[in-house]
Amino acid sequence: MELHDLVQSSWQSLLRTRGRSILTMLGIVIGIAAVILALSIGESATLFILSQISSFGSDKLIIHPGTKALTQLQSSSAFVDDTLTYTDYKRLRREPYVDAITAEVVQSDMVKAGSVNKSISVMGIMPDDLTIMGLSMSDGQFFSDADVEGRTRVAVLGISLADEMFGQGNAVGRSFKLGTLSYKVVGVLKQAGTQFFQNLDDIAYLPATTLLDAYNKKFFNAFIVKTRLPLDEATSRLEIAMREAHNIDNPTGDYSKDDFFIMTQADAIKTVSSITSILQILLSAIAAISLLVGGIGIMNIMFVSVTERISEIGLRKSLGASYQDILRQFLSEATMLTIGGGIIGFLAGSFLAWLAIQIINQYQRGWVFVISWNGALLGFVVSTLIGIIFGYLPARRAARLSPIEALRHE
Amino acid sequence: MAQDVIRVAGLKKSYFNEGVETPVLHGLDFAVPAGQFLAIMGPSGSGKSTLMHILGFLDTLTEGKYFFEDQDVSTLNEDQLAKMRGEKVGFIFQAFNLLPKTTVLDNVMLPLLYSDITGSQRMQLALDSIKSVGLEHRVHNLSNQLSGGERQRVAIARALIRKAPVIFADEPTGNLDSKSGAQVMQILQKLNMEQGHTIILVTHETYTAEHAERIIKLKDGLLMSDERVANRTLSNGELIK
Structure with missing residues (x-):
């Protein structure tokens, strides 16, 4: 079975159950949109903070009262001397x-x-x-x-x-x-x-x-x-x-x-980067949970879909479909759902981030909307993986059906 | 004498359910020459559908031998059986088994998904096949917009598209009114006589079975009779010259 056939055949199957396909996608859409929104605003915030720090200039030193923090994450003493x-x-x-x-x-x-x-x-x-x-x-x-x-x-x-x-x-x-x-x-x-x-x-x-x-x-x-x-x-x-x-x-x-410490622009940037990387990890963890939930939703629906389509699977087998053909068909249906959800989620997340930046700009000038291409890449990879991972068990169940039992099922 | 396309010897089939053996076929021996129109008859529970499923590579036998075109089918693995189902046989089911909300064209082309036939050839094969069952005016209709008789003709076109030598028809007229049923039988006879397809028809109606050249009767998993049809029903005058 060629890729083109596979995609077309899966697309037709998804269209036949349009309403359910859209609902299934929703879980992934929301997950990816949340990731993109968080990453995009995060990148805008980092950019804004760095531009503010850069406006200070790289040929200047700032002398603060108090004792220097020994690590990036340790704050200076709570009481500023x-x-x-x-x-x-x-x-x-x-x-x-x-x-x-x-x-x-x-x-x-x-x-x-x-x-x-x-x-x-x-x-x-x-x-x-x-x-x-x-x-x-x-x-x-x-x-x-x-x-x-x-x-x-x-x-x-x-x-x-x-x-x-x-x-x-x-x-x-x-x-x-x-x-x-x-x-x-x-x-x-x-x-x-x-x-x-x-x-x-x-x-x-x-x-x-x-x-x-x-x-x-x-x-x-x-x-x-x-x-x-x-x-x-x-x-x-x-x-x-x-x-x-x-x-x-x-x-x-x-x-x-x-009882004083000296900082440069580079020190400030280092501090900001360490804070933003913690934020990124935190956001990724939250996003991972929402995507896991979305993935389980996909698996659940794909199992339902396999059960509903047992006689169709039997028919396909009677027409010459092999184990691999059926496995690939169901895997590609799941993956198309998740990739579709990923693309819609990316667009929705980017739009929400753009909207949020417009609103923030009403209060603090200098924020610039950035599309998170890292997020887009991550979202694409993750949604494809979710499709394959969570689509695999249902697809295997479909492919393993004996042709005659599947045909008899009504 | 024509070469046998199907030959079974001592064919037995049992189902096992939670350790309990239920025998269905008790040892059958017969052969089907290429180009024959054979009907398998019997009351429900006689094992006729099981026999058809085994002959169509959908099910496996428990004991005995099955040769298709002199190939021992029991030596084939699942992938090879899938290839046989695709290339050697076509199925027509009582319930039509068309994909819902899908055009006639796409339904007929479905078996080509699992073949090496590509692109422009597909369309031509599908159109030829649809024409041979007289549905060229319905090519782009959805399967659920058709009448029962038309649906069964789509199923026949689908069974024909890979030019399989053997067509299995499992109660093809069971869900149809008599006029549509007659039309379907006419098409099957035409395929047999004009294109040389071997046709194996499973039915419990004597009237339908008499469209065939030969009738095998099963009862409780045993072959009761195997006779040529003396007064064969022909669908209509223009069909037979």
Whole structure:
């Protein structure tokens, strides 16, 4: 029996019991759709996270307070130590290989300007932030080192926030209140979009020292350093400088003695990949269960189908069909059902993933829909295997029927 | 004298069910020359259907010998038997056994699935076969849109398509009205006389059996009589010249 005959003959058989064929396929459709949906959104999420991390740049180091996690999966200590001070900042800034350095500290507060009265993110940063984050001014000036030193009450606004508070192009020179204190707007940034999961256009920026004073803080959340040295060399030099600044005696470089740790973009990507691969395993396990259920459904229906078609099997045998012919016919019927279900499941899963990405994009810009070709390949292989594995027992039962017993069955 | 296409010697058949032996055929000896129209008669339970199934390679004998075209059938394995069923014999059943919701053409072509005949040849063979039973106007109708007589003619076309030398007909008129039944018998006689097919007809009606040249009567698994038909019924005048 040739392949073409086999496919055509199986197709005709499936069409004769159209309704049941569709219901049988449904189990596989749902299983594969779930796999594709999960993988597709997973890939989109990974892509989004990586693009956010990449926006940070590969020539920068970030210094965090606390002790370095020893493995990728171990989190840093639950209590973030407050260790990064203004003195550290000034100290590191004098290092010759540091091209630019900023200190960051984050706060949220109520902003008041005209009719606007809402909670916003406030970031304390340094003048070098402009170069480090690759930002530029739309209007006015960025604050200066003198503003940092003098802790003046000036602010630079993200463009969306500026427009909302003062109307388009009107912000520079105006004043607004954050909590109880008032600040003067000296500049407005150009549109910067989302970086590192923050919408930079919706933030008010203060000199970092001004923010520390205003909110009674002493410590920064992080330093970001831009260097022209290779990152590993810069890292070890910064470690030495920080240990000196914090009087840590650590000649062997034992990270558990430090009260800070340094990360690069590559470290962040590594962490993300290890998290996403765990997610992939988890999703695959769930998908495997749903496909197993679908496969058992196929087997069940194929057994019913064999029982219902005993006299047809007898007829085929009386017309010259061999054991192999009958076995292949039933196997190919099962496999066509599962492959068909796989294709429909792939389309449905991809469509749902596309829809989900559209919805997510309403809340967080920068998500891109990706078709999971890995998932498509996996789905195709898995659905074919399910057809063969779960179709085999019923097919064997059909093929083993003695022609005369099958013909007599009515 | 024509060569024997079928020869059985001491043919016995028993069924075994949970250790209990039920004998059905008690030792039969006969031969069928090529081109003969033979009827096997007997009341129900006489073993006539079992005999036909053994002769058609659908069932196996318990004891004795069966030679088809001088080949000892008991030496054949399941795959070889399947090949014999496909190439050497065609079956016509009382209940027609057509695939439901399937066109006449596809039903008739079904045996070719299990042959080496491919592509364009298939269509030609099927159309020829359908024409020989006078159903060329029904080629694309579905099997369930046909009358009983038409269905049985489709089954005959299907049995003919591989040009098998022997056609087995198991109560072919049993589910038909007398007019359709006569039509079916006419076709069988024509196949026998004009195309030289050996036909083995199983029936319990004397009237139907008398279309054959020779009648074997079975009773309780034994051969009661084996006679030539003296006054053979011919379907109609134009058939016999």
